[in-house]
């Protein structure tokens with residue numbers, strides 16, 4: 001049994017006066033000040049009944065309040081369910097139910113939920129704090145957080161992330177990127193995703209300043225980078241594209257030593273443009289199940305291996321399997337990974353993705369002669385739209401429930417702004433009609449708006465293989481004016 | 485069961501082309517080149533019969549050959565017994581026997597040992613390498629190394645150091661000092677002590693250049709610092725004193741961002757002189773049992789807490805006990821520590837120093853209001869002479885075996901050059917005489933020369949307490965011309 005200290009408690013013991021957070025309004029707070037707020041807030045959460053082991057959902061957008069909430073829950077020893085703020089009511093309710101959650105902490109409207117006790121950050125300010133047992137140490141295998149992700153089958157499932165997973169992820173990243181006392185990491189990825197959340201843990205573990213921004217947009221980011229001498233940044237490709245434009249126009253100067261691009265494929269021209277203006281971009285590969293990056297390009301290979309996601313981090317392993325056999329160099333197969341940052345599995349669900357310590361990612365790629373990974377295809381059928389994952393099966397499930405719809409296939413279509421957007425191909429029941437707008441409205445009631453198909457095509461039949469399995473990759477050929 | 489990768493194998497996978505070692509002759513080698521040498525050498529060690537679990541003693545002075553030997557033994561999975569090159573034949577033989585060692589690798593004369601197979605680095609060059617199983621992963625709790633240390637009772641005992649201990653030590657240090665790709669750590673502490681050896685592991689784990697010097701003397705060090713842009717240095721106070729003199733005379737410039745001073749008390753004037761010439765000195769406290777530092781001053785407290793050894797590193801704990809009770813701030817008591825870098829105990833020996841995960845160090849100190857440790861007294865009676873530990877009981881045991889000696893007390897006396905030197909107070913059997921020189925010669929045959937008492941005083945009786953226990957602290961009062 002390995003124990004770990006509470007990340008924040010340990011940090012505040014060592015360097016209480018270092019800056020912990022720069023808030024969106026440019027106000028700074030030290031680790032000691034952060035801890036004081038966290039301790040107070042934990043007392044209030046304890047007063048409303050939250051205790052060690054409670055399942056507590058957090059539905060908040062990036063903010064100092066969210067940081068305080070997350071650390072406060074860890075101080076009590078609650079299990080945190082991070083919920084995506086962009087989902088639909090119905091999706092949230094599914095996650096609350098599935099994760100056996102009893103409390104929901106949110107800074108959105110709070111009167112809409114049943115079966116859970118809902119509190120906003122503001123109303124908690126009026127609660128008198130209780131005394132509680134500070135969880136100064138945790139076991140490495142204790143569950144810290146859960147986040148929902150969908151597989152190809154559609155039903156979202158909660159990825160279990162332990163304290164040991166988060167710790168190992170922070171250490172492995174540090175062994176790749178190093179750490180200097182004057183590093184500052186800007187958080188523009190949502191903290192309800194692991195890419196954003198993991199930076200919060202790194203901040204406490206390293207003693208590192210994090211910088212929050214009002215909006216995850218290039219302009220706000222470039223401004224904050226300049227004002228607060230940001231050195232590290234994790235972004236999705238859409239934001240990077242806009243940033244490169246700003247820096248090319250020389251509107252801002254920057255102190256960045258590392259821009260991590262992950263969460264989806266990074267277009268080669270973007271990587272090259274970035275490098276031309278000396279923006280030190282590192283491609284990285286990871287997923288919710290690996291608690292953020294597991295494969296990242298080491299600094300010295302930025303130029304010679306452009307386009308590669310890199311090698312497995314220190315303590316992590318990577319292999320490519322083709323039909324259950326180790327692929328040769330440059331041979332494409334499924335990416336399979338292992339490491340102390342890899343989740344043990346899904347909450348209350350068996351999954352063949354986890355096997356003997358290895359995670360079968362469903363992503364396709366190859367490793368070159370020098371051991372560098374190139375991701376060639378995303379997890380089967382996954383649509384990544386502006387950094388958010390969309391699983392076709394989820395949308396199909398909703399649409400097929402409409403009384404006039406017989407069958408449906410969803411896939412991603414290229415989009416200048418979002419990378420991909422979902423589009424649906426619908427076969428209606430004989431002698432029925434329904435408008436595109438009506439089906440979109442039908443989706444809107446059940447799905448996050450970014451998941452609502454941007455186009456709906458009515459077709460005669462769907463492409464299927466011999467086993468009658470839907471061939472989503474062939475759907476786009478059904479668009480009016482496309483060649484079969 | 486937690487596994488760890490072989491530190492070097494993992495590093496060479498990631499950054500094979502970074503410089504790993506700068507040899508004393510200024511030649512550089514990369515991690516890949518180092519690994520090639522290590523792999524070859526491991527093949528030879530395998531050919532002479534060394535295999536996983538073999539107990540192999542290494543009796544070498546700092547050199548590239550020693551680095552290759554240590555890594556090669558880890559590649560095979562042998563347990564390494566690091567032996568101090570300055571000991572006597574008899575002391576070495578005791579350690580070889582006590583540690584159940586079957587192989588001795590040395591670059592000293594090799595014909596003097598019985599019961600172990602002895603090989604010099606040179607003669608191994610002629611051996612044809614065998615194939616062997618590379619230990620790519622180890623269990624965290626596997627024994628990596630053992631080193632001898634003595635307690636107040638005199639019998640040297642082997643401290644067990646696991647892979648997990650070494651790993652945790654490297655990580656905890658990194659979380660304090662940070663790491664930049666261009667860091668270079670100069671090794672001038674002997675690698676048969678944990679202070680030197682631990683830097684070797686850090687090199688592999690961080691991907692960091694280490695710089696070796698021909699001689700652990702200020703001039704060679706200052707020269708190497710300047711030539712190779714060394715950023716981190718661990719030293720004992722004698723070397724630091726000389727370094728400060730050189731830098732005050734402006735004979736050299738330096739790139740140092742951190743000078744760790746440990747292994748013994750750091751005189752306050754020395755710390756202040758260092759700071760005056762902007763040498764960034766950090767006091768640190770640790771011992772063989774904690775696999776190097778466990779308490780170190782964080783960068784930001786260098787000035788405000790000068791003289792303090794700092795706070796327990798991230799993941800480590802520290803408390804001061806006075807009569808089994810937690811001491812109040814500023815109250816002196818025994819220093820008791822805990823952490824993943826702390827040894828599980830001694831080889832084949834029970835010890836009350838290890839209790840419930842805590843190590844009772846025997847050192848005395850206090851913690852101020854802000855939690856900073858001040859070491860006020862060394863492990864009961866320990867004499868530290870030029871960075872080497874001398875245990876009075878060891879010398880007493882030797883002297884009392886002389887036919888004319890009735891009883892003896894040994895203690896440390898201040899010395900300008902070495903900090904302390906051992907001196908002995910001897911009570912002879914009635915009606916016998918023996919010269920100081922004869923007793924020193926008698927010691928020389930059995931003890932490392934730095935342990936031979938510099939002075940021997942013949943006295944009537946020794947100071948003892950009511951329980952008849954020797955009061956070593958009162959010995960110096962017996963010197964001719966001293967006040968009682």
Ligand SMILES: Nc1ncnc2c1ncn2[C@@H]1O[C@H](COP(=O)(O)O)[C@@H](O)[C@H]1O
Pocket residue numbers: 149261262263264265266283284285286287288289309361363375377378379382389
């Ligand atoms: N560097 C990358 N290249 C291509 N796809 C990526 C990359 N990094 C992440 N992804 C995709 O994003 C998925 C993880 O999504 P998530 O769990 O939301 O972080 C992975 O399984 C991949 O399909």
Ligand SMILES: Nc1ncnc2c1ncn2[C@@H]1O[C@H](COP(=O)(O)O)[C@@H](O)[C@H]1O
Pocket residue numbers: 633745746747748749750767768769770771772773793845847859861862863866873
């Ligand atoms: N900062 C320090 N101040 C005083 N004594 C120290 C300090 N660091 C180490 N020591 C002494 O050195 C011992 C460890 O010796 P060793 O096992 O050879 O490293 C400790 O138990 C202390 O007695």
Ligand SMILES: [Ca+2]
Pocket residue numbers: 263264387388389
């Ligand atoms: Ca994503």
Ligand SMILES: [Ca+2]
Pocket residue numbers: 747748871872873
């Ligand atoms: Ca020492």
